[in-house]
Amino acid sequence: MADALVLTVPIFSTLCNEAFKLRRAVFITEQKVPLEEEFDHDDLTAHHLVAIIGGEVCGTLRVITMDEHIKIGRVAVSVAARGHGIASLMISQAMKDHGATRGNRFYLTAQTDKVGLYERFGFKAYGDEFLDGGMPHLAMKTY
Ligand SMILES: CC(C)(COP(=O)(O)OP(=O)(O)OC[C@H]1O[C@@H](n2cnc3c(N)ncnc32)[C@H](O)[C@@H]1OP(=O)(O)O)[C@@H](O)C(=O)NCCC(=O)NCCS
Numbered sequence: 001m002a003d004a005l006v007l008t009v010p011i012f013s014t015l016c017n018e019a020f021k022l023r024r025a026v027f028i029t030e031q032k033v034p035l036e037e038e039f040d041h042d043d044l045t046a047h048h049l050v051a052i053i054g055g056e057v058c059g060t061l062r063v064i065t066m067d068e069h070i071k072i073g074r075v076a077v078s079v080a081a082r083g084h085g086i087a088s089l090m091i092s093q094a095m096k097d098h099g100a101t102r103g104n105r106f107y108l109t110a111q112t113d114k115v116g117l118y119e120r121f122g123f124k125a126y127g128d129e130f131l132d133g134g135m136p137h138l139a140m141k142t143y
Pocket residue numbers: 026074075076077078081082083084085086087088089109110111113114116117118
């Protein structure tokens with residue numbers, strides 16, 4: 001697979017709209033997350049990243065700056081582009097971009113079967129499993 005380009009995109013831009021389309025396909029259609037839970041006010045102020053291959057958005061995630069830490073979320077890669085390191089590339093870019101802001105304190109909530117993806121970046125799961133969007137999740141942080 002060709003190298004992916006990872007870009008920051010502003011909300012309401014064409015590329016961000018493509019990213020939202022991808023989130024709809026992945027989370028709402030594929031994973032059956034309720035529509036009302038997928039998009040929220042944090043989308044208005046989040047830092048949105050997209051991965052592009054061959055001119056098409058094939059991955060996205062968002063980064064939210066919180067008081068205590070930086071939260072990474074909504075990590076999605078199109079079915080056709082999975083298994084080629086796209087999510088890893090975006091996570092690594094997000095951590096590079098935001099590491100200085102909260103002293104490398106990153107946080108996320110991971111679908112339990114995806115914990116291994118984030119462990120590679122120094123995240124450790126803590127606390128009890130909980131349901132989000134109907135799927136089991138664990139909180140993870142790097143500190
Ligand atoms: C999870 C997801 C984002 C991974 O994207 P990707 O670009 O394929 O991930 P990468 O190629 O960077 O994978 C890196 C590592 O993450 C882990 N991983 C990736 N996809 C995984 C999956 N579906 N289940 C469990 N672990 C997974 C593996 O350890 C993988 O390493 P390997 O390639 O040596 O096996 C993608 O499958 C996806 O969009 N799934 C649907 C949405 C979703 O579940 N988002 C994450 C919510 S926490």
